[in-house]
Amino acid sequence: MTTLKTACTALALIMPLTAAAEGVELTLWHMEQPPHRVARLQELIDAFNAGHDGVTVTQAPQNWGEIYAKAPAALAAGVGPDIMFVTPDFVPILKQVRDIPSVQEFVAEQDAKHDFIDSAVEAYSYQDGVWAVPLYNMAMNLWYRKGDLAEAGIEVPKTWAELQSAAETLSKDGVYGLGLPANKQLYTDQTVYSFMVNGGATEIYNADGSLRFDNPETVESYTTYTNLQKLSPPDSTSWTWGEAEACFISESCGMILQFSVITGYDTQGAGDPADLGVAPIPAASADDESNTIAYANAGLILSEDEAERAAAQDFLAFLLEPENYGRFLNMEPGLFMPLTATGAEAESFWTEPLTAKYREQIEQIIANSQNGQLFGFTSGRTFPSIAAISAQNLIAETLQDIVVRGNTPADAVAAGQALMVEAAAD
Amino acid sequence: MRGSTPLAIAFVAPALLLLAAILGWPLISAVVLSLQNIRAIGTGGELIGFDNYAEVLSDATFWRAGGISIVWVLANAVVQTILALITALALQQNFPGVRIARTWVILTWIVPTVVTVIIWRWLFSSSGGMINPLLMQLGVIERPIGFFNTPTTAMATLIFINSWRWFPFIALMMLAGLTRIPSDLYEAARLDGANSWRRFIRITWPLLAPTMGVLLVIGTLLSFNVFDIIWLLTSGGPAGGTRTLPVLIYETAFKSYNLSEAATISVLATVFLMGFALLATRYISKTEAQ
Numbered sequence: 001m002t003t004l005k006t007a008c009t010a011l012a013l014i015m016p017l018t019a020a021a022e023g024v025e026l027t028l029w030h031m032e033q034p035p036h037r038v039a040r041l042q043e044l045i046d047a048f049n050a051g052h053d054g055v056t057v058t059q060a061p062q063n064w065g066e067i068y069a070k071a072p073a074a075l076a077a078g079v080g081p082d083i084m085f086v087t088p089d090f091v092p093i094l095k096q097v098r099d100i101p102s103v104q105e106f107v108a109e110q111d112a113k114h115d116f117i118d119s120a121v122e123a124y125s126y127q128d129g130v131w132a133v134p135l136y137n138m139a140m141n142l143w144y145r146k147g148d149l150a151e152a153g154i155e156v157p158k159t160w161a162e163l164q165s166a167a168e169t170l171s172k173d174g175v176y177g178l179g180l181p182a183n184k185q186l187y188t189d190q191t192v193y194s195f196m197v198n199g200g201a202t203e204i205y206n207a208d209g210s211l212r213f214d215n216p217e218t219v220e221s222y223t224t225y226t227n228l229q230k231l232s233p234p235d236s237t238s239w240t241w242g243e244a245e246a247c248f249i250s251e252s253c254g255m256i257l258q259f260s261v262i263t264g265y266d267t268q269g270a271g272d273p274a275d276l277g278v279a280p281i282p283a284a285s286a287d288d289e290s291n292t293i294a295y296a297n298a299g300l301i302l303s304e305d306e307a308e309r310a311a312a313q314d315f316l317a318f319l320l321e322p323e324n325y326g327r328f329l330n331m332e333p334g335l336f337m338p339l340t341a342t343g344a345e346a347e348s349f350w351t352e353p354l355t356a357k358y359r360e361q362i363e364q365i366i367a368n369s370q371n372g373q374l375f376g377f378t379s380g381r382t383f384p385s386i387a388a389i390s391a392q393n394l395i396a397e398t399l400q401d402i403v404v405r406g407n408t409p410a411d412a413v414a415a416g417q418a419l420m421v422e423a424a425a426d
Numbered sequence: 427m428r429g430s431t432p433l434a435i436a437f438v439a440p441a442l443l444l445l446a447a448i449l450g451w452p453l454i455s456a457v458v459l460s461l462q463n464i465r466a467i468g469t470g471g472e473l474i475g476f477d478n479y480a481e482v483l484s485d486a487t488f489w490r491a492g493g494i495s496i497v498w499v500l501a502n503a504v505v506q507t508i509l510a511l512i513t514a515l516a517l518q519q520n521f522p523g524v525r526i527a528r529t530w531v532i533l534t535w536i537v538p539t540v541v542t543v544i545i546w547r548w549l550f551s552s553s554g555g556m557i558n559p560l561l562m563q564l565g566v567i568e569r570p571i572g573f574f575n576t577p578t579t580a581m582a583t584l585i586f587i588n589s590w591r592w593f594p595f596i597a598l599m600m601l602a603g604l605t606r607i608p609s610d611l612y613e614a615a616r617l618d619g620a621n622s623w624r625r626f627i628r629i630t631w632p633l634l635a636p637t638m639g640v641l642l643v644i645g646t647l648l649s650f651n652v653f654d655i656i657w658l659l660t661s662g663g664p665a666g667g668t669r670t671l672p673v674l675i676y677e678t679a680f681k682s683y684n685l686s687e688a689a690t691i692s693v694l695a696t697v698f699l700m701g702f703a704l705l706a707t708r709y710i711s712k713t714e715a716q
Contacts, residue, residue: 068680068681069467069679069680072466072467072468072469073467073468075468076467076468076469077468093466093683096465096466096469097466097467097468097469098468176553179553182664183661183663183664184661184662184663184664184665185661233551233552233553233570233572234552234570234571234572234575235550235551235552235553235555235572235573235574235575236572237572237574237575237663237664238547238572238574238575238580238659238660238663238664243551243553246553246554247553247554250553250554252553252554253553387683388681388682388683391680391681391682391683392677392681392682393681397665400663400664400665401665403664404575404576404577404663404664404665404667405665423682
């Protein structure tokens with residue numbers, strides 16, 4: 001009997017300890033696979049884990065190529081992550097698989113503290129909720145070499161007409177004036193939309209959810225893009241981001257549209273910050289303001305457990321703190337831009353060597369990103385069908401209809417609208 | 427012997443059941459999925475009978491992808507057979523270094539697909555690649571061309587790359603077939619005054635035919651199902667010009683988020699391939715018997 005009592009007492013003493021030791025475990029999925037990004041994120045995770053007893057965050061890097069199939073399957077099987085870094089178009093897909101609670105209050109709290117760029121919150125605000133916490137921004141820019149432009153006697157292009165003229169002037173033996181992709185791929189969606197957003201074709205949807213892709217502004221944007229694309233290398237119909245960046249770094253392309261070329265330019269190219277130029281995407285005319293496409297990546301909390309959701313919010317709040325936020329963004333210096341006012345001023349952001357070296361360019365990217373928009377996530381006109389439209393790269397397919405099949409922009413845009421309607425109806 | 431039959435079945439049964447489960451379960455699952463209207467993975471659906479089949483069979487995209495698949499399979503079969511036969515005949519000869527050549531010929535086959543894709547993508551690039559300058563120096567072209575620029579050139583380039591990857595494997599299979607041909611047949615033909623061409627036509631070709639028949643069936647099934655090289659190089663483009671059925675299945679499932687329709691295309695493709703394999707096997711058996 002004494003033995004039994006002793007055993008029960010020992011068990012009673014051990015049990016609370018065991019529960020405390022178990023704590024909250026969070027799995028983070030993200031698609032920032034390059035080793036230096038994983039390493040930087042791990043430093044931040046270690047710092048968070050060390051400062052939060054009973055909470056353990058573990059990262060599990062994923063592949064962009066697989067994630068659209070893997071994440072819904074994992075969620076359906078109940079083995080998905082607790083937090084995931086996502087782009088806006090991914091959220092409607094995951095919302096189909098799982099009921100994701102709104103994080104409106106938490107985002108409002110962080111907004112009051114750090115002041116988010118409005119369009120970043122807007123991209124996740126629809127259907128009476130805010131579904132993810134904006135974390136880092138990527139905005140499309142026009143990249144050029146200052147020396148090339150000076151040598152050719154041309155100014156940095158600010159309008160479509162100037163861009164056409166500059167690209168023609170820079171085109172010479174072995175050099176393509178402007179590298180623009182025409183692949184049926186996300187990069188092409190992004191570059192084409194960069195023109196659409198400057199040509200008055202920002203909205204894909206009407207307020208009632210019907211599609212308004214087929215309009216004169218879209219046709220004009222495609223016409224301009226197609227004319228410029230003729231000055232690109234012949235294999236640009238199969239380009240993704242890497243080929244465009246390589247074309248620019250190897251000086252085979254005079255100008256390109258890209259989120260950032262800083263790391264590649266510094267490590268594999270000339271590495272001269274005085275010569276690297278970055279400008280806003282040219283506007284349709286001199287009277288228009290320049291706009292661009294911007295992806296506000298965000299942290300999506302998928303766990304349904306209250307304690308885990310609270311811990312996940314703590315982790316995301318930790319990342320947004322200025323002393324951590326700069327280090328977080330600099331997991332890829334020059335690519336990930338701040339989405340908060342406090343982040344844009346954070347010392348932790350500007351003290352990174354590469355960021356400091358290319359400060360002029362990065363300040364320009366941040367300025368450009370202020371006018372960032374994302375197709376299907378503008379003016380609160382967000383409908384679930386954008387996930388299918390985006391995943392099928394229908395904006396890029398419309399361009400291929402012109403560039404590869406030789407259809408007119410008007411016919412291609414009409415056909416593109418039909419494809420979008422079909423995707424939306426499915 | 428008769429008494430041991432139940433024991434033999436008992437020994438074989440677990441393996442057969444395991445095989446049936448591994449092969450049968452995904453197939454049954456695909457058929458069930460094709461009769462439902464499930465969109466994204468993890469979402470629910472209802473039984474809708476054969477609606478998906480009617481939809482797919484009346485869709486021009488499906489038939490176009492089927493046609494492209496047939497072109498892909500036939501072109502790969504022709505190119506790979508020619509290259510493999512030439513290689514196998516060369517490796518059959520005795521020349522210094524033949525053993526090393528026989529070993530290293532499979533190098534292209536053991537290189538990971540993603541490495542193959544990266545190598546060829548850059549070689550064919552019109553800004554920095556090596557093929558364009560080479561062709562320009564030889565006077566074949568005047569300015570760089572885009573090998574993946576049009577559906578026709580993209581398909582031809584893909585067939586070349588896929589054949590480059592696979593022909594050594596087929597060559598080794600053919601070489602194995604060639605070594606089984608008795609050397610005294612060649613000796614007798616030589617004594618009868620038959621030249622190299624006649625020896626090839628009268629001895630090598632007929633006796634290698636059964637091996638080539640089997641390789642044709644296996645090669646067709648493998649070529650038909652190639653997805654990685656096509657997806658990594660062209661993603662089925664440009665303008666759907668290299669969108670074979672496996673690419674269409676992937677796009678339908680994970681781009682259009684129509685899992686049931688993708689399963690329907692898979693089932694139809696499986697039926698087609700099984701039909702082809704049965705007919706081809708029967709034809710080969712019949713030919714061998716004759």
